[in-house]
Amino acid sequence: MIAAVLVEHRDGVVAQPSLEALTLARSVGVPVAVWLGASPSAEAVALLGQYGATDVRVVDAELRVVAHAADALRAASDDAELVLVVSTFVNKEIVTRMALATGAGVVVDAAGAERIDGHIETTQTVFAATWNVRTRINTERAIVAIRPNTTTAKVADERTAPTVTTLAVALPTAREAIVDIARVAPPEGIPLAEAPVVVSGGRGTGGDYTLVRDLADLLGGAVGASRDATDEGWISHEHMVGQTGTTVTPALYVACGISGAVHHRGGMQASGTIVAVNMDPDAPIFDIADFGVVGSLFDVLPQAIERIKAHRAAS
Amino acid sequence: MRVLVAVKFVPDLQSQRSFTDGLVTRVAEDGSMNELDENAVEAALQLVEAQGDGEVYALTVGGPDAVAAVRKALQLGATYAIHVNDGAIAGSDVFGTAAVLAAAIRKVNAEAPLDLVITGMAALDGLTSMLPTALAVELGWSQLTFASKLEVAAGEATIVRHLPDAYETVAAPLPAVVSVTDEANKPRYPNFKLIMAARTKPVTVWTLADIGVDPASVGAAASRTTVIDASPRPPRADRTIVTDTGEAGTALADFLIGRGLA
Ligand SMILES: Cc1cc2nc3c(=O)[nH]c(=O)nc-3n(C[C@H](O)[C@H](O)[C@H](O)COP(=O)(O)OP(=O)(O)OC[C@H]3O[C@@H](n4cnc5c(N)ncnc54)[C@H](O)[C@@H]3O)c2cc1C
Ligand SMILES: Cc1cc2nc3c(=O)[nH]c(=O)nc-3n(C[C@H](O)[C@H](O)[C@H](O)COP(=O)(O)OP(=O)(O)OC[C@H]3O[C@@H](n4cnc5c(N)ncnc54)[C@H](O)[C@@H]3O)c2cc1C
Numbered sequence: 001m002i003a004a005v006l007v008e009h010r011d012g013v014v015a016q017p018s019l020e021a022l023t024l025a026r027s028v029g030v031p032v033a034v035w036l037g038a039s040p041s042a043e044a045v046a047l048l049g050q051y052g053a054t055d056v057r058v059v060d061a062e063l064r065v066v067a068h069a070a071d072a073l074r075a076a077s078d079d080a081e082l083v084l085v086v087s088t089f090v091n092k093e094i095v096t097r098m099a100l101a102t103g104a105g106v107v108v109d110a111a112g113a114e115r116i117d118g119h120i121e122t123t124q125t126v127f128a129a130t131w132n133v134r135t136r137i138n139t140e141r142a143i144v145a146i147r148p149n150t151t152t153a154k155v156a157d158e159r160t161a162p163t164v165t166t167l168a169v170a171l172p173t174a175r176e177a178i179v180d181i182a183r184v185a186p187p188e189g190i191p192l193a194e195a196p197v198v199v200s201g202g203r204g205t206g207g208d209y210t211l212v213r214d215l216a217d218l219l220g221g222a223v224g225a226s227r228d229a230t231d232e233g234w235i236s237h238e239h240m241v242g243q244t245g246t247t248v249t250p251a252l253y254v255a256c257g258i259s260g261a262v263h264h265r266g267g268m269q270a271s272g273t274i275v276a277v278n279m280d281p282d283a284p285i286f287d288i289a290d291f292g293v294v295g296s297l298f299d300v301l302p303q304a305i306e307r308i309k310a311h312r313a314a315s
Numbered sequence: 316m317r318v319l320v321a322v323k324f325v326p327d328l329q330s331q332r333s334f335t336d337g338l339v340t341r342v343a344e345d346g347s348m349n350e351l352d353e354n355a356v357e358a359a360l361q362l363v364e365a366q367g368d369g370e371v372y373a374l375t376v377g378g379p380d381a382v383a384a385v386r387k388a389l390q391l392g393a394t395y396a397i398h399v400n401d402g403a404i405a406g407s408d409v410f411g412t413a414a415v416l417a418a419a420i421r422k423v424n425a426e427a428p429l430d431l432v433i434t435g436m437a438a439l440d441g442l443t444s445m446l447p448t449a450l451a452v453e454l455g456w457s458q459l460t461f462a463s464k465l466e467v468a469a470g471e472a473t474i475v476r477h478l479p480d481a482y483e484t485v486a487a488p489l490p491a492v493v494s495v496t497d498e499a500n501k502p503r504y505p506n507f508k509l510i511m512a513a514r515t516k517p518v519t520v521w522t523l524a525d526i527g528v529d530p531a532s533v534g535a536a537a538s539r540t541t542v543i544d545a546s547p548r549p550p551r552a553d554r555t556i557v558t559d560t561g562e563a564g565t566a567l568a569d570f571l572i573g574r575g576l577a
Binding site: 010064066067088089090092093095096097099100103104105106107108109121125126127128129130131132133134135136137138139175176177178179180181182183184186191197218219237238243244251252262263266273274275277281286288289290291292293294295296299300301302303304305306307308311 | 328329333439442445448452459473479482483484485487488496539547559562564566567568569570577
């Protein structure tokens with residue numbers, strides 16, 4: 001059984017969630033990598049091979065129009081029973097189009113997938129991570145959009161140099177035309193959705209992200225924010241965590257000066273360990289915190305940073 | 316300008332949401348129109364107001380309670396409300412729901428052509444964000460999704476969408492399906508006059524037969540995915556809340572070190 005993985009890459013560099021998806025694909029079937037865009041470098045191909053890809057199928061074209069990307073992915077995963085993509089907004093659109101063309105069933109925001117009695121079954125959390133759900137895909141072909149940080153990426157025991165095939169796909173005329181692309185600079189460090197640690201600051205920072213950033217750097221994590229903070233223009237929109245921002249599931253989430261509105265919680269509640277620092281003992285964020293400090297982040301964070309540094313220096 | 320807004324009835328975000336036999340438990344008192352659909356209604360009203368004339372249709376697909384979603388849209392200023400309600404729809408997946416919505420939209424469109432269908436970027440219960448794309452494909456209309464800005468002129472709609480790597484400006488001919496984010500606008504509050512007027516406005520109710528959809532093609536039996544198990548996640552164990560009296564930063568650090576996280 002072939003399990004195709006749509007590889008996420010930026011400027012030719014493979015994103016970590018794709019290695020997680022390949023690891024998952026290996027546990028279900030024979031992994032094949034699908035690469036949309038300018039041909040991958042030898043390093044990228046070798047990396048995909050390390051994570052078990054037997055084939056790398058390339059459709060060499062810039063495919064920002066969703067209808068085009070959907071057709072390209074479909075052509076490159078024709079023989080696959082399972083197609084795995086990383087759960088991003090654009091990928092959800094691509095797979096929706098593909099599913100309508102192929103009859104495949106789709107689960108998005110999944111945390112895992114396995115093959116049971118000939119069907120793909122997925123696990124996911126819903127309702128702001130308050131419920132666990134198991135879903136069976138009834139159709140012969142299945143598409144699963146998998147959340148970053150839900151599978152641990154592991155290199156394959158058996159590795160072969162993958163065969164690279166370039167496919168020519170006749171793209172339909174789309175109704176939509178992309179008339180302008182204004183690039184956003186890539187995030188410094190780890191992208192929010194992929195980070196093992198996220199330290200977020202909200203309105204309580206008053207716009208000063210120095211301490212939040214320092215703690216994030218110290219812990220090897222990414223900086224997150226609440227909607228109020230991005231609305232204030234304190235930090236760019238890419239940092240927003242929540243139901244209308246980025247959903248994150250890091251091993252550690254630290255919320256500083258964030259009240260814990262349901263919209264925010266929906267985007268971080270499935271995190272491994274949750275720590276909150278807030279002046280208000282009644283802030284709803286404390287309801288889901290493993291460790292909470294009622295206090296000012298301007299007192300608590302510097303002390304915590306010092307302690308961690310001292311601990312590291314001593315050990 | 317004729318605009319149709321698709322609005323979904325969802326359980327209250329703050330309520331104890333749950334599952335029964337793989338389907339979301341519906342509690343009449345405990346739901347309302349999906350919050351992001353207020354942005355969709357607002358976008359439609361603004362377009363019609365800017366043109367000086369036109370109609371806004373609000374359409375929902377759902378059980379008896381779902382009428383609350385279109386009533387809310389009427390209060391905000393929608394001209395007409397349509398509720399597709401048929402027992403056979405229960406348990407539909409995204410594709411079944413999109414097929415039903417598309418059939419109802421075709422029926423409205425047959426009376427007089429629509430320019431746009433506007434939706435929210437996500438329903439805050441299912442949260443798949445797949446429906447707008449599915450609807451565009453079903454209708455064969457342009458897909459302009461995830462819009463934080465929308466402009467319509469000369470038979471064309473143009474949106475800006477904010478993706479992780481870029482701001483894209485996308486243009487397409489009408490008719491189009493547009494999904495909007497909460498950045499697109501600031502929804503208005505219903506005023507007293509509109510609330511009163513909405514009370515007497517009729518809601519058109521259609522069954523699957525009215526819109527020519529075969530009941531066997533939708534609902535749980537036709538769904539491509541089935542929830543086979545649902546269980547509440549256990550609350551977090553061993554929770555600690557401390558009040559800072561001068562040492563809480565150290566305590567926080569020790570907690571992280573203890574868990575191997577720092
Ligand atoms: C449709 C919709 C979608 C939304 N989507 C999102 C989303 O995706 N993500 C999101 O985040 N929000 C979202 N929101 C907004 C959300 O409802 C909240 O308004 C927002 O999350 C609040 O941000 P906040 O916690 O920073 O601010 P507040 O709620 O104002 O909380 C600030 C907190 O900081 C604390 N504080 C103040 N000073 C200090 C200090 N010195 N030290 C420590 N604590 C301090 C206060 O006690 C308070 O609890 C959405 C809203 C809507 C309507
Ligand atoms: C917890 C949960 C998980 C689910 N998972 C899946 C899944 O993995 N695969 C699958 O195929 N189905 C799934 N479903 C079913 C799916 O959510 C419904 O079919 C739903 O009507 C459409 O998807 P959505 O709510 O995710 O809408 P979204 O695509 O998130 O909604 C976007 C917009 O579409 C419009 N809209 C959506 N539904 C309606 C409606 N009924 N009437 C009018 N307008 C509407 C609204 O404008 C809304 O803002 C799930 C449902 C739930 C509750």
